[in-house]
């Protein structure tokens with residue numbers, strides 16, 4: 001990786017390391033020569049010039065090392081980011097993004113993975129440099145005194161063991177504190193996010209979150225303190241041992257010079273060698289330990305980049321064909337994790353080609369989960385989903401997804417321009433403003449976007465764009481953003497399946513009416529799945545499927561379901577009642593014959609068929625018990641379940 005990041009820089013780095021490693025022992029030896037020659041009254045110009053050259057190299061080495069190190073770090077950082085995010089984008093399902101351990105691993109890989117390869121290689125190079133210096137010094141020392149060299153080498157063993165142990169503890173500390181860091185980031189993010197600022201201020205949560213943040217920080221600090229103590233005792237003990245060896249060696253040398261066994265010049269080599277050997281040893285061991293720690297950190301990066309697909313493809317592999325017949329769910333069971341409750345239980349349903357299917361049910365009944373399975377964001381635990389008879393698991397996921405347009409319940413507004421926010425629904429058409437405007441028009445948002453200060457070039461974000469970017473961002477209302485998300489999905493309206501999960505939950509009555517009118521016209525003859533709690537919006541679907549507790553409990557057309565007087569009819573009437581008015585004359589009653597209508601705007605709302613109208617806005621409104629009674633009498637008295 002380092003080699004790929006920059007060959008010249010790598011070669012330069014190695015050269016600097018070799019020179020840097022040999023310089024200290026060479027300097028010590030040249031110093032000895034200078035002293036000895038001067039002591040004997042001879043000329044020492046040669047060694048002195050060598051010394052001068054070496055001091056130039058010593059002065060330049062750190063600057064060069066820093067420069068080359070940064071060069072390599074930038075190059076490898078790029079490669080690491082590329083590999084890491086390619087791997088993350090290769091996680092085709094959602095499971096890994098919901099697993100805290102996997103998320104920690106991704107975060108570790110992202111935070112430390114970039115530095116780790118350079119850390120590892122620079123540790124190796126520096127260790128090699130330390131080794132070169134060590135060899136030089138020990139050789140010099142051995143020339144003067146073999147036992148002394150042996151003592152110095154032996155004293156390095158505890159150093160090596162303790163440093164390796166400490167580096168494992170450092171790596172453990174990093175891993176063990178990732179969940180604390182995760183929560184620390186969470187609370188810090190909550191306190192600085194514009195989206196949470198309102199509630200935090202209104203509910204007075206600021207200090208409560210700050211205390212939680214500080215609690216995490218305290219725990220991290222505690223773990224770090226205990227690590228620091230170990231380092232203090234470990235490295236303190238080593239320093240003491242080193243000082244004892246060096247001090248003892250010097251005292252021994254002074255006695256040897258008095259006895260005439262060593263020259264005055266020897267003491268220069270000896271003192272440089274004693275401290276130099278200790279330094280080189282500490283460098284060698286320390287850098288080896290750093291490299292070891294970097295390796296332990298890289299393990300997380302490796303685990304992410306080699307994790308393989310989270311949703312494996314089943315054999316034999318089949319291309320995803322254009323939909324011609326139907327999408328079928330056969331006995332699908334699903335839960336989010338082992339031990340969690342079943343969210344879908346034995347669900348079988350068919351979405352025939354060209355038909356508009358609606359999915360309704362109470363909160364938590366599994367509607368959005370079913371949508372996620374259709375997009376293959378998860379695989380069924382049991383059962384299968386067929387696309388024209390082919391199991392979704394056999395198709396390349398991107399081919400399948402290219403055939404689907406969807407607006408999810410938890411839609412996203414990206415910190416991008418209005419044009420991009422819609423255009424990313426079909427990247428190939430990102431620059432086709434006419435297409436984008438047509439989609440916006442179908443989602444009933446074109447007028448508002450055209451009126452923005454920079455029209456479609458206006459960023460839909462105030463947090464990331466400002467004067468410095470030469471263009472001011474803006475914020476849209478919740479309902480407007482939802483229509484932007486619908487427009488994004490409609491960029492793919494020529495695709496085989498259109499999924500609309502609560503596309504109008506945040507819209508005002510008029511906007512909701514208009515968008516449903518447009519969607520209804522748009523869905524005609526197309527394969528689509530609409531989820532909505534506004535039952536008036538789904539009534540003219542070709543088939544309405546009712547989910548309850550993860551099971552399909554009813555299926556059929558609106559009229560049939562109302563006539564069956566089951567769960568759908570109950571929810572429909574309940575909702576109708578909540579509008580607070582029922583017409584006593586039968587015209588305003590959600591009728592068993594399918595005439596029931598919820599008007600949502602001044603233009604008569606959804607009363608497509610002119611049948612019974614439940615009005616919120618005009619004459620005929622009747623919230624009287626008589627009106628309600630009347631409704632009851634118009635529903636069949638012998639309910640039968642659709643399914």
Ligand SMILES: Nc1ncnc2c1ncn2[C@@H]1O[C@H](COP(=O)(O)OP(=O)(O)OP(=O)(O)O)[C@@H](O)[C@H]1O
Pocket residue numbers: 098336343361362363364365366367368369370409
């Ligand atoms: N990512 C998840 N991990 C674990 N459980 C989940 C997850 N998403 C949903 N659930 C659980 O699955 C069940 C069904 O959720 P789902 O979102 O499918 O319901 P829904 O019918 O769409 O509800 P709503 O009408 O409120 O949108 C719920 O009990 C929910 O707690």
